[in-house]
Structure formats: C-alpha cells, structure tokens
Amino acid sequence: MNAATATTPAKTIPIARRGLMLVISSPSGAGKSTIARTLLETDKGIGLSVSVTTRPRRPSEIEGVHYDFVTKPQFERLRDSDALLEWAEVHGNFYGTPREPVEIAMSEGRDMLFDIDWQGAQQLQDKMAADVVSIFVLPPTMTELQSRLHRRAEDTEEVIRTRLANSRSEIAHWGEYDYVIINDDLTAAFDAIQSIVKAERLRRDRRHGMFDFVRKLLDEEPVLK
Ligand code: ADP
Ligand code: 5GP
Numbered sequence: 001m002n003a004a005t006a007t008t009p010a011k012t013i014p015i016a017r018r019g020l021m022l023v024i025s026s027p028s029g030a031g032k033s034t035i036a037r038t039l040l041e042t043d044k045g046i047g048l049s050v051s052v053t054t055r056p057r058r059p060s061e062i063e064g065v066h067y068d069f070v071t072k073p074q075f076e077r078l079r080d081s082d083a084l085l086e087w088a089e090v091h092g093n094f095y096g097t098p099r100e101p102v103e104i105a106m107s108e109g110r111d112m113l114f115d116i117d118w119q120g121a122q123q124l125q126d127k128m129a130a131d132v133v134s135i136f137v138l139p140p141t142m143t144e145l146q147s148r149l150h151r152r153a154e155d156t157e158e159v160i161r162t163r164l165a166n167s168r169s170e171i172a173h174w175g176e177y178d179y180v181i182i183n184d185d186l187t188a189a190f191d192a193i194q195s196i197v198k199a200e201r202l203r204r205d206r207r208h209g210m211f212d213f214v215r216k217l218l219d220e221e222p223v224l225k
Contacts, residue, residue, distance in 0.1 A: 016209030020111040020200055021102070021128060022046065023121045024193075026137035027167035028091070029149035031183040035137060036115050038190050043197065046111045049102060052078060055093035058154040068098075086116070086123035091162050095120070106131060111197075118173035125176075133200045135193065136177035140184035142167070 026032040040048055052068045054075050063069055070078070075094045079087055087096030097114060105112045106128075114124065125132050139145035145167060149160045174180055179196050183189040204210065 013213065014209075015207045015213055017109060017201065017207040018131060019106050019109045020046075020133055020197070020206070021106070021124060021131045022111065022113045022197065022200075023124055023132055023134040024113065024115055024137065025118050025121050025134070025170075025173070025177070026183075027139070027145060027170040028163040029145050029152065029167075030137045030139040031148065031186065031189065032137045033115055034186065035181075035183065035189055035193055036113055038186075039193055039197070040113065042194070046113050046197070047101075047105055049097055049112050049114045049116075051095050051097055051116065052084070053093055053095045055091075055095070060154060085127070086120045088117055088119035088123075090117045090119070091159070091166060097124075111201075118170060118176065121173075122176065130205070133179075133196065134177040135179045135181060135196060136174045137189070138171065138174065138180060138182045140182055144184075 024032045024036055036048070040046055050064065050066070050068060052070050052075060054070060054072050055067070057063065057067070057069050061067065072094065075087075075096065078084055078098070079094075079096060083099055084096035085099040085102055087094065089095075095116070097116065097120065102112060114120070116124075121132075121134050125134065139148065146160075146164055149155065149163060155163070179192075181189050181192045200206070
C-alpha cells in the first residue's frame with residue numbers, strides 16, 4: 001500500500017442507515033472488555049452503553065465511564081420505573097442498561113456497543129432483533145481463562161472463584177449469538193470484530209437510504225460523454 005492510499009479515506013456515497021446494537025458477551029476474563037475498549041478507541045462512530053450496577057467499583061474503574069455505580073434500592077427504583085431496557089443478576093450483583101441513551105442513539109442512526117451477559121443479550125434480541133448484532137467471545141482454554149482472571153488482579157480470590165464457577169454455564173450460551181470469536185491472539189480477535197462491524201454496516205436491510213439512492217439512480221438519464 002502506498003502512502004496516498006493509506007491516508008486517503010475511501011470515497012463512498014453516504015447512505016442513511018439504522019444504528020447497530022453491537023452486543024458482546026463472554027465468560028468473565030475472556031477479554032470482551034479489552035476488545036470492546038480497543039474498538040471504541042479505534043472507531044469513533046460507536047458509543048458505549050454505560051450500564052448501571054450494584055457491584056462495588058474496581059480500583060481501575062471510573063464512575064460514569066465504566067459503569068454508573070448504584071445502591072440496590074437505586075437499582076430497584078430504575079428497574080421498577082421502566083428506565084432499564086434490560087437487566088439481570090450476574091455473579092450476585094445487579095446490572096442494567098439505561099433505556100434513554102439507547103433510544104436516542106438508535107433514532108439518530110448511531111451505533112452502540114453493549115458489554116452485557118447472555119441474559120441481557122436475550123432481552124435485547126427479543127425487543128430489538130432487527131438492530132442487534134451479537135458476538136460471543138470465548139477464551140482459547142479454561143486454563144488461560146483462569147490465568148487472565150488472576151492477571152487482571154482487580155477481584156478478590158472469592159470473586160474469581162465465583163466467576164470461574166459460572167463460566168461453564170455462560171459458555172453454554174455461545175450458540176445463541178450471531179458471531180463467535182476465540183480470543184487467543186488479541187490482534188486477531190480485534191481484526192475479527194472490525195470485520196463484523198464493517199460487514200454489518202453494509203447490510204441492505206439496515207441501509208434505508210438505499211431506496212432513495214436507487215430511485216434517483218433509475219431517474220437519471222445517462223449523459224453521453
Ligand atoms: P472480560 O471483560 O471478558 O471480563 P477483560 O477484557 O477484563 O475480560 O480481560 C481479562 C484479562 O485478560 C485482562 O487482564 C486483559 O488484559 C487480558 N487479556 C484480554 N485479551 C487477552 C489476550 N488475547 N491475550 C492475553 N491476555 C488478554
Ligand atoms: P463485570 O462485573 O466483570 O464488569 O461484569 C460482569 C458481567 O455482567 C459481564 O458478563 C458483563 O458483560 C455483564 N454486564 C455488565 N453490564 C450489564 C448490563 O447492563 N446488563 C446485563 N445483562 N449484563 C451486564
């Protein structure tokens with residue numbers, strides 16, 4: 001590739017389309033947050049859905065960036081007032097997706113990423129099937145999954161034990177997803193997710209602006225050159 005093609009963005013005709021709801025799930029420690037973070041840093045067209053959770057904040061986490069950390073009564077109030085698009089209990093804590101930011105993003109045709117578990121993925125799939133693209137991330141081995149949970153060094157031994165114990169029942173849901181990525185090499189896993197996003201953005205049924213484009217195309221009388 002020469003310098004000109006590397007730096008010049010491809011010339012494309014913009015076609016209006018619906019936003020994607022990119023749902024990414026995995027057993028804890030498989031690397032979905034790492035892949036998601038890299039995608040969000042690389043592709044500014046994708047926003048993150050920031051969940052609410054009753055889980056205690058990890059040392060590296062920032063309020064409002066990684067999660068909105070709430071008490072159980074606060075969570076229950078949000079859930080009972082229908083402010084959550086989906087919610088679930090995972091590893092003994094409550095997690096939920098605030099409804100409003102998603103509805104705004106979708107109405108504006110913006111893409112959103114959801115780092116949620118299989119229960120949340122099922123709920124979004126039931127409610128918004130046409131917009132959901134679901135991806136399940138698997139670890140290469142269970143031994144590596146265990147090492148990653150330890151290497152992350154953000155949870156207590158007890159929390160790590162619970163998460164490992166839950167991993168097999170979470171992995172059992174892999175077949176409910178549109179795509180499955182084995183996160184052995186991070187670069188390869190990231191390439192895979194980028195390819196998925198690129199292809200899903202091009203799907204005909206999402207690009208409602210195509211009707212307009214084709215109508216104008218067919219109305220056009222070719223000019224002889
Ligand atoms: P999850 O969000 O699925 O719970 P994380 O993204 O927090 O998992 O990743 C768990 C740990 O594994 C982190 O320390 C991360 O840096 C590491 N990790 C992620 N992907 C890989 C990979 N392909 N190879 C080695 N380590 C990885
Ligand atoms: P963690 O505590 O490691 O951040 O997340 C634990 C699990 O909860 C992960 O599988 C994560 O994807 C999931 N999770 C995070 N936010 C939500 C949410 O809003 N809804 C659901 N259903 N799961 C979530």
